[in-house]
Amino acid sequence: xxxxxxxxxxxxxxxxxxxxxxWGLSKTTVEDAARQAGLSRATVYRYFPGGRDELVDAVVSxxxxxxxxRLYEEVHGATSLEEVLERGLLFARxxxxxxxxxxxxxxxxxxxxxxxxxxxTNRTVGLISGFLVPYLHEHGLPEGLEVHEAADFLARxxxxxxxxxxxxxxxxxxxxxxxxxxxxxPGVVGDTQIVDK
Amino acid sequence: MGIVHLALVRDEDRDPDARxxxxxxxxxxxxxxxxxxxxxxxxxxxxAKTTLDxxARAAGCSRATVYRVFPGGKxxxxxxxxxxxxxxxFSALAVRMGAAGNLEDVLVVGMHEAAVRxxxxxxxxxxxDHEPEVVLPHLAFSHMDSLLDVSGxxxxxxxxxxxxxxxxxxxxxxxxxxxxxxxxCPADGVDLTDEARVRRLVRTFILPSGxxxxxxxAERPAADAGRIDRLSHSQRSTKGExx
Numbered sequence: 001x002x003x004x005x006x007x008x009x010x011x012x013x014x015x016x017x018x019x020x021x022x023w024g025l026s027k028t029t030v031e032d033a034a035r036q037a038g039l040s041r042a043t044v045y046r047y048f049p050g051g052r053d054e055l056v057d058a059v060v061s062x063x064x065x066x067x068x069x070r071l072y073e074e075v076h077g078a079t080s081l082e083e084v085l086e087r088g089l090l091f092a093r094x095x096x097x098x099x100x101x102x103x104x105x106x107x108x109x110x111x112x113x114x115x116x117x118x119x120x121t122n123r124t125v126g127l128i129s130g131f132l133v134p135y136l137h138e139h140g141l142p143e144g145l146e147v148h149e150a151a152d153f154l155a156r157x158x159x160x161x162x163x164x165x166x167x168x169x170x171x172x173x174x175x176x177x178x179x180x181x182x183x184x185x186p187g188v189v190g191d192t193q194i195v196d197k
Numbered sequence: 198m199g200i201v202h203l204a205l206v207r208d209e210d211r212d213p214d215a216r217x218x219x220x221x222x223x224x225x226x227x228x229x230x231x232x233x234x235x236x237x238x239x240x241x242x243x244x245a246k247t248t249l250d251x252x253a254r255a256a257g258c259s260r261a262t263v264y265r266v267f268p269g270g271k272x273x274x275x276x277x278x279x280x281x282x283x284x285x286x287f288s289a290l291a292v293r294m295g296a297a298g299n300l301e302d303v304l305v306v307g308m309h310e311a312a313v314r315x316x317x318x319x320x321x322x323x324x325x326d327h328e329p330e331v332v333l334p335h336l337a338f339s340h341m342d343s344l345l346d347v348s349g350x351x352x353x354x355x356x357x358x359x360x361x362x363x364x365x366x367x368x369x370x371x372x373x374x375x376x377x378x379x380x381x382c383p384a385d386g387v388d389l390t391d392e393a394r395v396r397r398l399v400r401t402f403i404l405p406s407g408x409x410x411x412x413x414x415a416e417r418p419a420a421d422a423g424r425i426d427r428l429s430h431s432q433r434s435t436k437g438e439x440x
Binding site: 111117 | 336337338339342345346349366367370371374378379381382384402405406
């Protein structure tokens with residue numbers, strides 16, 4: 001039963017996403033999502049009692065988690081902190097630029113999307129930071145630096161670079177390598193830990 | 198209409214009145230007086246609900262006066278609010294950073310002052326709490342890139358006393374990024390309005406690289422300085438080719 005429920009919920013989310021890609025976040029209605037999913041409005045409301053707003057929030061969360069799920073897939077086999085950071089930044093930035101629906105909504109409805117994304121970002125700092133903790137432990141930290149403090153700093157910086165790289169070109173592996181070694185690693189691993197590969 | 202519309206930063210140069218405080222006896226203090234009245238309205242009820250009547254009432258003048266000074270109406274008035282506040286923000290930062298005596302202090306006082314001014318800004322606090330859709334789009338993606346660029350360009354000369362030009366720009370942008378990130382998404386126990394906390398952040402995460410990059414390199418072990426210098430050179434040359 002739970003499996004069937006999950007499938008229906010997922011089907012509604014996917015249908016809503018198709019609608020968002022077509023019409024944007026603001027114009028997508030429960031009716032649209034229901035029609036696209038081949039379900040009744042009542043069924044959609046059963047899964048999303050908050051209606052349109054809840055549905056749209058759920059789609060943003062779902063896509064957001066998918067984005068970071070892919071990022072996790074990309075980096076989880078990495079053997080060092082440097083590798084995690086370099087591969088993660090390259091991959092995430094490319095994904096973000098290639099995400100057509102995201103790019104469209106960022107252009108056309110930033111006022112709707114950004115408040116939702118900010119909520120998601122606050123959760124994600126914790127997720128990324130938790131993922132980095134074992135790598136930091138393995139690396140060793142400078143004296144007086146707590147692992148969670150280091151992980152939190154790295155996590156928020158990663159999110160910041162992905163969203164707005166500023167002067168860095170994150171499509172260029174050489175620049176990413178420099179960025180990681182100059183702005184991310186020195187504080188958290190101490191000078192002596194950074195060795196040329 | 199965005200509160201942090203950075204194109205408007207440029208308007209300060211064209212319109213010196215926007216920088217002037219109301220009581221300095223400038224040619225048109227009216228502009229600033231109205232901008233300040235508008236800011237009080239925004240701090241109390243946000244941008245959407247603020248009307249030109251509200252602003253006229255808050256400034257103690259007629260609606261006609263508001264229109265005479267701002268023929269463009271609300272948009273022009275909001276642009277003046279941004280101009281005035283941006284100018285005040287950067288002036289305050291300049292005063293603090295200009296007085297700092299070393300690289301650590303210039304970063305600490307700059308980041309601290311920025312955090313305090315943004316956190317305690319009456320208009321911004323209201324908008325973050327009640328009209329986030331107005332502010333947040335300006336703090337992400339390409340708008341955030343512009344904001345980093347403006348902040349970095351403004352801050353770099355203050356770091357230029359200790360860092361060479363490109364490193365100053367890089368570290369300036371980095372410091373701006375750290376401040377904005379912590380303000381948008383506060384970390385447990387990291388309150389940037391606490392100067393001691395900012396100092397710890399600067400010492401822990403920024404100076405280990407930033408200090409290495411000082412022009413004289415005196416504060417750092419020579420071997421490390423050489424290594425990271427080389428890295429920073431490769432970054433510089435890449436940027437050079439791109440521009």
